[in-house]
Amino acid sequence: MTLSSRHARRGSVLVIVIWAVSIGAAIVAGIQISSFRQAMLGSDAIARVQARWAARAGVETMIAIMEYHTDNPDPEDALAMIHDLEDNSYGELETGTYDIRHFFDGRELAGPLDEHSKANINLLSGELMNIRDMTPDVVGAITDWRDSNEDAGMLGAEKSHYQNRGKSYEPRNADFRSFAELELVAGVWPEYTRGEDWNLDGRIDSNEDDGDQTWPDDKSDGILDLGWSGILTALSRSSSRAPSGLPRLNLAIATPEEVIERTGVTAPQASALLAYAKLPNAKLEQLLMVPLSTLSSGGTGSSGSGGAGAAGAARQMNGSNSGSGSGGSTGGSTGRSSGSRSGATGGATQAGPGDLDSAAKGRVLNECTTTEFKRPGPGKINVNTVSGEVLREVFDLNPKLVDSLLSRRDAKPSGLTSLSAVLDIPGFTPQILSPLAKQLDVQSFVFTISSRGRSKTVGGNSEIVVTVDRSTLPAQILMYREP
Ligand SMILES: [Ca+2]
Ligand SMILES: [Ca+2]
Ligand SMILES: [Ca+2]
Structure with a gap:
């Protein structure tokens, strides 16, 4: 073997070694990048799971408080449970936090939303006409949606109306089961029902407070306009349970x-x-x-x-x-x-x-x-949580009367423990009370919990919205969403 051929072989071995080393380096780099990505994805997934479980912890806390108060009612304090729910609306866990709030009557409040602070659409008839953006044809269509018959009123809409417009559904001919069902009714637009709360979670989201930058178009004023969802519900329920806890x-x-x-x-x-x-x-x-x-x-x-x-x-x-x-x-x-x-x-x-x-x-x-009492029906309004907006807008009550009721109520640390307190307010004459009386009560059974969980590590977020009926034990979940 000549010197030059030996040199050439050594050279080609060197080339092979360099080639192999660079291939190896590329493989290692590739493995590093992909494992780094996987680690990132893994920690994102962990953050999401932590946030979701934090939100869930908030929901479970609220349900536990509601069940406690169903088991241990305090007839002398109409606000005992509401205050407990408020006080525990924020919590810290080892891996995350939860936060339960809702917008109501132009303000953000701590704790779950009391469905009994709104008027139940299944109990309204003539009052519907008082509501803003409500027109006679929409009232007619709502009435037909709910009544058991198939006779469309003058301005109403029964099965044939929906069929003729190619809809794949027809009126329920029974009570509304959710607020969102209202959007199926002829002539009802989401702009009316949702206002700025486009995901119907009762909370102000970034897209709901940035003007026309993202859908929906909103006023970007830090206040959540809830549309009809701020005054109407289909979820409040009646119960045979008295404030004393007895049937x-x-x-x-x-x-x-x-x-x-x-x-x-x-x-x-x-x-x-x-x-x-x-x-x-x-x-x-x-x-x-x-x-x-x-x-x-x-x-x-x-x-x-x-x-x-x-x-x-x-x-x-x-x-x-x-x-x-x-x-x-x-x-x-x-x-x-x-x-x-x-x-x-x-x-x-x-x-x-x-x-x-x-x-x-x-x-x-x-x-x-x-x-x-046979089964739960549409629930009454709790005079302790009802908003001025509901009394003014749905029941067309004089604003001065509404103010005197709300200031009388808010002055009592334990709220109004019976409707007799309303009788003592000057101006609440029998004429004023008669359309309201059959819808008023001093207790609430159904609440909607909007719990936002946040992971402590990478800032994962999660939201759970749950509607709970606490009138029976264990409490019953009426609706569950992760918007
Ligand atoms: Ca009908
Ligand atoms: Ca929202
Ligand atoms: Ca927007």
């Missing part, structure tokens, strides 16, 4: 002893209540408008004027249910208004059962019922 006493089948023990009324008052409860269409909320003596004498038929009063009360109920009895209800209210005044001044000295004072009315309204 409400059904006056249609109760004994006088049970009534006295539960409400502290006198024996003649208990008999009068039981007599009234046996009347067809007896509604306990009539106590807010009509003195007990008038209601019960209508029941026994011993007094002509009393009978007229009870009949007027029955007419009133029917009138407000159909939304077409405004003439009749005005006449009836005038009569009851004077009756109520005389009852308030001379109740204690009257013969017969004697009228209930406002505290006793409050206890009866809180603890009793005249109808058997």
Whole structure:
């Protein structure tokens, strides 16, 4: 072998070695880059999981507090649970934090949203026309969506209307099951229902407060305009549970002893209540408008004027249910208004059962019922959490009256523990109360928790929105979303 050929071989070995080394380096670099990427993806995934579980911890905390208060009610403090929920609306875990808030009536509040702070759309009829952007044809379509029949009203919309427009769905012909269902109704636009809260989570998101930079177009003023979703709900539910935690006493089948023990009324008052409860269409909320003596004498038929009063009360109920009895209800209210005044001044000295004072009315309204509870229906409005907007806009209440109700309520650290407090507010006459009375209560069962979780490490975010009914134990999840 010559020197030159040896040199050449050594050279080619060197080339091979260099080539192999550079291939090896490239492979190592490639492996490094891909494992670095995987590590990044891994830590992102870990951050997301941590954020999601932090949000979940917030939800579980809220549910635990609600269940505790269902188990341990405090009839002397209408706000005990709400304050507990607020106080625990922010929490820190080892790996993340959660934060539960909602926008309501132009402000951001800590804690879950009380669905009973809004009017249940399934209980509204004539009041719908008061709502902004609501037109007669939309009210007609909402009514047809909800009523069980297939007869479209003059301005309404039943199955054929939707079929003719190529829709793949038809009216439910029963109560709305969610607020979003409202957007399926003919003539309803998301701009009305959602306002600026485009993902319907009750919270202000960055795209909901940046003007027209991103959808939706918003006012970029730090306030979340909730549209109809700020005043209407389909999720609040009724319950047989009284503020004391006991099932409400059904006056249609109760004994006088049970009534006295539960409400502290006198024996003649208990008999009068039981007599009234046996009347067809007896509604306990009539106590807010009509003195007990008038209601019960209508029941026994011993007094002509009393009978007229009870009949007027029955007419009133029917009138407000159909939304077409405004003439009749005005006449009836005038009569009851004077009756109520005389009852308030001379109740204690009257013969017969004697009228209930406002505290006793409050206890009866809180603890009793005249109808058997079968299943949860649309829920009432909690006077302790209702917004001024709902009272003004849905019930067309005079703004000064609304202010006096809200300032009276907000001045009490334990809230309004019975509706009797409303009776004591000047200006809340029977006429004003009658369309509202059947929708008012002092407790809430259904809440929507919007929990935002944040991971401590890389800043992963996650949101869970859950609607919970706490009226039965364990609490029931009515809706779950991760928007
Ligand atoms: Ca229908
Ligand atoms: Ca939102
Ligand atoms: Ca925007």
